[in-house]
Amino acid sequence: MALIKDGKEIDDPARFVPDEEALSPGVPAIISLERFQALAPGELQAAAIAGVRLMPGDDPANLAEGLGALRLVEISFPKYVDGRGFSQAQLLRRRMGYSGELRAVGEVLRDQLLYMLRSGFDAFETQRADIAEYLAATGEFSAFYQPAADGAPTVFSARSAR
């Protein structure tokens, strides 16, 4: 399983810990939104929480408190045809101003990488693309009509700038 961030393969010791498993002190953990919301204020640091994983039905607005303490938000795509994660990503980046790592996990396929990148993801855990494919997939288009979380210039604006 490759973990690609900013176009490079990386390692991350943080692991997702299911709600029914106890957190081990000192081991960086990624936890569910529900568990995150149940944490008392001091517990966040003590439990070495690296990040939170959002499921498709989760409302990112519930992350607003404590978002600053996270270095990682994972958005899960249990089925790649379920596109709710694209809206979650746009909200986190553009409305909530989240600037930490935004990682797509689950069914992350080569041909969705560009849409994900545009929606604000900068990291991808995927079995279906290596670095070469990642670079090919994310370079397939040279212009975009609409603005998105990636901040790429839009065709609408580029035309009037000529």
Added chain:
Amino acid sequence: MYRYDEFDAQIVRDRVRQFRGQVERRLSGALLEDEFKPLRLQNGVYLQLHAYMLRVAIPYGQLSPVQMRQLAHIARTYDRGYGHWTTRQNIQFNWVALKDIPDVLDALADVGMHAIQTSGNCIRNVTSDHFAGAAGDEVKDPRPWCEIIRQWSTLHPEFAFLPRKFKIAVTGAEEDRAAIRVHDIGLHIRERGGACGFEVHVGGGQGRTPHVAAKISDFVPEEDILDYLEAILRVYNRLGRRDNKYKARIKILVSETGEAEFRKLVEDEFAAQTGAEKIALPRAEIDRIEAYFAPPDLPERPASSKVFEAAKAERPRFALWAEANLHAHKVPGYISVTASHKPVGAIAGDVTDAQMEALADLAEAFGQGDLRVTHAQNVVLPHVALDDLPEVFAKLEAAGLAAPNEGLISDMIVCPGLDYCNLANARSIPVSQEIARAFSDYDDQADIGQLHLNISGCINACGHHHVGHIGVLGVDKKGEEFYQITFGGRADEAAAIGEIAGKGLRAEDVPPAIRRVVDRYREIRTDRSERFIDVYARVGADPFKEALYGVD
């Protein structure tokens, strides 16, 4: 009409290259069929009963002669010499080989066309009034906004994996010829104190649970409309049902949430957008796109034409055609012509390469180089001089496109049905042909007057039976085809879903039953100006139900 600039051209080329790669990976096995499916669908490629089908986008139905000729070339080279106009103003090719599709897409890109988002759970081709820019009753030409919406929705990264397909229609005329109230979003251009904006309808649709859309805003100023559309789409993408594909359309979200609550969700999302989230659509860009749709430079002509009047007086067949197939133009001395693709016995929407060539020639010689595909599966020449009508008629007649039946009972909307489609429960085309034969006399059809008869071969309602004045729905009952009849549906500004008359009929009983219904209509109408749908509004369905089942 709109012409691609370097950005449009580049994006379409990029898309073809991307799809070529996807097809190669699929053919090599690197891409699994399950993974390939949504990708091919978002390029209009379906796997049908017999072969792959390619659906090509014709944004808001408009084509140039050059584009029309390219479609003819594709039909000849990659298909069996014909194509099929769809009810969303697109064209489908039913016999294209998968390996050839990237080449077809390249051929389309050569003339500024594509197949992007003609299928799949994304924002589909934007449709509009086929008389846009020509109609006498138009407040504002909707095509510039259709084009802006086309661009905004093309490859939108957030809305490529919606719960279900999403269809937007725009009209700018009082009479709604774009069926906006049976679309996921219907936009009606309104003017308020000199400013332009949109009345917004959401959650209309047909299929197994038909709904007329709810009006959620009276007026969204044009500079806000893309942001407002984003708000609707985001609410839908996040909250639309994904547990059951038959409940996944936005109409279900609107009806389950309730109109008032849904409106609030959209208004809240719209209000929450930060400045950085707003779509910068500079005025200069709107002006630039509007300029492409400037009215054609039509030489001044007298409001009436001696040539036209004389031809009508001399030739009854021409007069009959002129009565049915012409639509008032905003400029005196001009008119919009509908080339009927539905002579009695034809397959609704089918068009041969030779017919496409003939239409391209006509548009060039007599029609300002402008062609429109209608959602009723015909083609319109929007700007024709009255003086030229006899010649245009003769050429249409030679091409088999001069049936005098626009809007009449044989101008049916018909889905492909069990003959082509793997969803269908029953045949539609043969039934439509038999009904047309029962009304084969065009004088008789003219006397009946406007009557929209629509036929679907299954509950998915691709043949728009819910909004036919008379609707016919094919159902399968223990392996036998039956046809349910509905009355009173309409897709216009008074949109309504037809009511089911009663038990289904066998295929062979449908034409005589419809004949009895039409005879009853003629008995009870006050005069010829009272259309079938008007009589239905006045007296209800009962007399027609009695006639349908032969009860005296």
